[in-house]
Amino acid sequence: MDEISRLQRRRYKVLMLAGISFLLWQGATLGIDLAEAAAWSEPVGMFALQMSLIAGAVAWAGAMLLLLIYQRAVKRAGACSVLQDELFLQNRARATMYGFAGMIAGAALLLAAATFIEFSAVIAIRTLLILGVFIPLIAMARLSHEPDEEAA
Amino acid sequence: MSALVLGNRLKEHRARCGLTQAQLAAQVGVTRKTINTVENRVFTPSTLLALKLAKTLDTSVEEVFFLADQSPE
Numbered sequence: 054m055d056e057i058s059r060l061q062r063r064r065y066k067v068l069m070l071a072g073i074s075f076l077l078w079q080g081a082t083l084g085i086d087l088a089e090a091a092a093w094s095e096p097v098g099m100f101a102l103q104m105s106l107i108a109g110a111v112a113w114a115g116a117m118l119l120l121l122i123y124q125r126a127v128k129r130a131g132a133c134s135v136l137q138d139e140l141f142l143q144n145r146a147r148a149t150m151y152g153f154a155g156m157i158a159g160a161a162l163l164l165a166a167a168t169f170i171e172f173s174a175v176i177a178i179r180t181l182l183i184l185g186v187f188i189p190l191i192a193m194a195r196l197s198h199e200p201d202e203e204a205a
Numbered sequence: 206m207s208a209l210v211l212g213n214r215l216k217e218h219r220a221r222c223g224l225t226q227a228q229l230a231a232q233v234g235v236t237r238k239t240i241n242t243v244e245n246r247v248f249t250p251s252t253l254l255a256l257k258l259a260k261t262l263d264t265s266v267e268e269v270f271f272l273a274d275q276s277p278e
Contacts, residue, residue, distance in 0.1 A: 055227060055231075057230075057231075057236055057237070058227075058236075058237065061236060061238070134234060135230075135234055135235060135236060136236065138234070138235040138236055138239050139235070139239070139250065139251055139254060140235070140236065140238060140239040140242060140248050141236070143248065197238070
């Protein structure tokens with residue numbers, strides 16, 4: 054496997070880790086917000102949410118560190134232009150569009166839900182933030198994932 | 206009704222030159238996935254990339270890329 058393929062696989066792993074850890078971190082925070090709003094204080098459930106929050110936050114920090122290390126590796130290999138070729142740019146635009154569509158759909162659902170239940174602006178903003186960060190990260194990882202087999 | 210899409214003979218020309226996808230990608234300055242998706246008609250390359258591919262394969266753009274009929278499914 055050449056250096057470019059190795060860097061592509063590394064980028065896929067970092068993006069997946071970043072997306073999943075952000076969902077875990079902010080999803081757990083959202084869960085705690087919802088539990089507090091509903092005056093729900095079941096100890097085991099709250100403990101699980103708090104542990105998820107801590108694990109997610111630590112994993113997110115780790116993902117950001119890995120992203121910095123990855124960027125240094127790309128610079129060292131002089132592979133910036135190859136790794137950001139026109140397919141990458143198209144995939145990035147598509148991933149951003151998926152995130153935007155997810156946020157619009159989320160906003161519409163929150164608006165519809167607001168007619169039946171009351172929730173704080175923080176809950177709504179956090180939900181949109183999760184959609185706006187998680188969807189593009191995972192979409193970008195999936196779209197730029199290197200196929201295993203090479204056609205001869 | 207049929208629609209015209211961009212077809213290509215990239216795989217044939219690449220094989221003629223004895224290049225793998227990775228070797229062609231390295232010569233053109235893109236990733237192997239880009240070459241793979243162009244060959245499989247998943248990704249439509251820019252004019253610049255099409256010209257680079259043709260030049261690397263020592264042929265003309267028209268030899269590599271052409272308009273093809275896409276029958277309705």
